Amino acid sequence: MAASGNFFRNLQSQGENPQFDAKEFLLAVESQFKSPEVHEEVRWRLQVLKELTASLELEQASKGLRKALSGVFTAHTEEQKILAGLKELTEIEGGADGKPIDLRRFLKRARRSYDPGEYAKILQKKILNTQGQVQNLVLFFPDSRQILTDLSRSLDTLVQRMRNASESITMIKEREDNVRKTEEFLHYEHLKEEFLKKWLARFSEFSEAEVANMTPEEVQRLIVEHQRHQMTQLLKTQIKLSTVDMTQHLDPHDTLESEFADQGFWKGANSAARTGFRDLVLSVVQAFGMLKGHRYALFENEKDASQLMLFGIGVAGFSDDRDKLLKMVPFMKPFTKKSGYLLEIRKRELGEQREYHTELRHYALPFLFAFDGMKEFRVNSDLLTFFTSNY
Numbered sequence: 001m002a003a004s005g006n007f008f009r010n011l012q013s014q015g016e017n018p019q020f021d022a023k024e025f026l027l028a029v030e031s032q033f034k035s036p037e038v039h040e041e042v043r044w045r046l047q048v049l050k051e052l053t054a055s056l057e058l059e060q061a062s063k064g065l066r067k068a069l070s071g072v073f074t075a076h077t078e079e080q081k082i083l084a085g086l087k088e089l090t091e092i093e094g095g096a097d098g099k100p101i102d103l104r105r106f107l108k109r110a111r112r113s114y115d116p117g118e119y120a121k122i123l124q125k126k127i128l129n130t131q132g133q134v135q136n137l138v139l140f141f142p143d144s145r146q147i148l149t150d151l152s153r154s155l156d157t158l159v160q161r162m163r164n165a166s167e168s169i170t171m172i173k174e175r176e177d178n179v180r181k182t183e184e185f186l187h188y189e190h191l192k193e194e195f196l197k198k199w200l201a202r203f204s205e206f207s208e209a210e211v212a213n214m215t216p217e218e219v220q221r222l223i224v225e226h227q228r229h230q231m232t233q234l235l236k237t238q239i240k241l242s243t244v245d246m247t248q249h250l251d252p253h254d255t256l257e258s259e260f261a262d263q264g265f266w267k268g269a270n271s272a273a274r275t276g277f278r279d280l281v282l283s284v285v286q287a288f289g290m291l292k293g294h295r296y297a298l299f300e301n302e303k304d305a306s307q308l309m310l311f312g313i314g315v316a317g318f319s320d321d322r323d324k325l326l327k328m329v330p331f332m333k334p335f336t337k338k339s340g341y342l343l344e345i346r347k348r349e350l351g352e353q354r355e356y357h358t359e360l361r362h363y364a365l366p367f368l369f370a371f372d373g374m375k376e377f378r379v380n381s382d383l384l385t386f387f388t389s390n391y
Contacts, residue, residue: 020066020217022046033079041086045069048106052092053217059224061094061101062217068092119169120162123176127155129293130188135328136295137191139282139313140198144191151184195290199223203230203287203376223291230287230376237370241288242298242308244342249333250296252314254347255360257331265357269386276380280368281330283377284311301366308335308342309367334363361387 029042045065052062072085091100134148134155141148158175161167179185196219201208204226211219234241255262258278266274288297289311296312310333334345345363347356365387372379 020070022049025069029073033082035079035083038079038083038086041083042069044106045086045089045103048103051106052101053220058094058101059220061092062220064092064094065103066217119173123162123172124159127159131155132295133192134188135315136290136313137188137195139328139330140195140286141191144187147184147187148191151179151182151188154179154182154184193219196220196223199286199291200226202283227291230374233374233376237373238302239299239309239367239370240302242300244298246296246298246310246312247294249310249344250312250314252312252329252331253333255357256333256364257314257329259329264353265360268390270382272380272382273386276383277332278330280371280377280379280383281311281313281332284371285313285330287376299367299370303366306337307363307366308337309333309363310335332364332367334360336363357390361390 026039026042026046030039033039046069049062049065049069052058052065055062068089072082072089076082076085090103092103093100131152134152138145138148158172158179161175162172193216196216197208197211197214200206200214200219200222201211204222206222214222231241252259255265258274258281260266260269260274269277284297285295289295296310298308298310301307301309311331312333313328313330315328335342336345337343345359368379368384368387371377372384
């Protein structure tokens with residue numbers, strides 16, 4: 001009892017920006033207050049906090065909810081007053097559109113998830129998203145390939161169970177919960193956090209050692225700040241980030257892809273140039289796409305608005321090993337804008353190969369030079385030499 005009391009007094013003494021650990025907070029509440037209703041009111045708001053924290057656009061709302069929760073328990077000591085304070089905590093400022101966020105909409109969504117039809121749709125969407133994240137994480141954490149593959153298999157099995165008419169929703173929910181408790185899923189969650197830390201160490205002035213000791217909340221806040229800096233830098237490069245949805249264009253390009261199948265084009269590119277190409281695409285997608293849940297980023301050439309370049313990670317079949325994990329291939333894909341429509345620059349039935357390769361370099365060079373001018377990227381010199389010497 002005394003320890004939990006000290007916990008809330010410590011929060012109060014920290015002023016405007018208290019250090020907030022959701023697990024410790026819940027443990028302190030359950031230790032000091034015996035009311036199941038208080039426990040439940042805290043639990044679902046902590047679940048909302050988790051969802052808010054996962055969204056970079058809702059950072060202020062996340063911070064506001066932490067502060068509000070702490071405030072309820074530092075302002076009152078009587079259980080009934082605390083319960084009343086929690087029940088009044090239904091909205092938080094900081095929505096992406098500038099409007100307050102109704103916390104109850106998260107509670108309603110959680111309750112609806114047990115409706116068979118809605119639950120199945122929600123779970124399918126979660127599995128699809130997780131499978132995509134697994135494929136992306138393999139690229140950045142190749143040493144974890146096996147454990148991520150095992151998780152992918154578990155998710156495939158869960159999907160198969162969902163298609164079995166004899167499996168009730170209750171059974172499926174239990175299987176979902178069991179997957180979440182596995183070593184593979186916990187490792188996956190850890191890798192997602194590590195990805196954000198690697199992002200911050202890669203694209204900011206912080207060292208890996210400094211980032212390693214940061215809390216997830218600190219990492220999220222600093223990423224938001226540094227992304228603003230990146231966008232400012234991007235404005236100076238004569239290219240700009242586009243918001244066009246490109247999810248239908250994520251098949252690898254026929255030439256500008258990291259399998260280097262078009263030997264007519266890549267002949268003369270040494271190993272440094274090829275590694276540099278792959279690293280550049282991964283870095284651009286990591287910097288501008290994956291934080292938004294995308295495995296691509298689209299850019300426009302401000303000097304010539306008809307030139308666009310998609311940096312993406314595409315599926316090119318299955319790997320040859322026994323795990324049969326999807327083969328993910330980093331690529332660049334040039335587009336031209338004609339009458340408002342995007343047309344992909346690809347091999348044509350007619351036309352000389354040399355002419356096509358020259359056209360690819362013409363489209364690629366403005367974007368390579370732009371990223372080379374950004375401190376965080378610095379395009380590999382062998383890659384730049386390969387593109388410019390053959391243009």
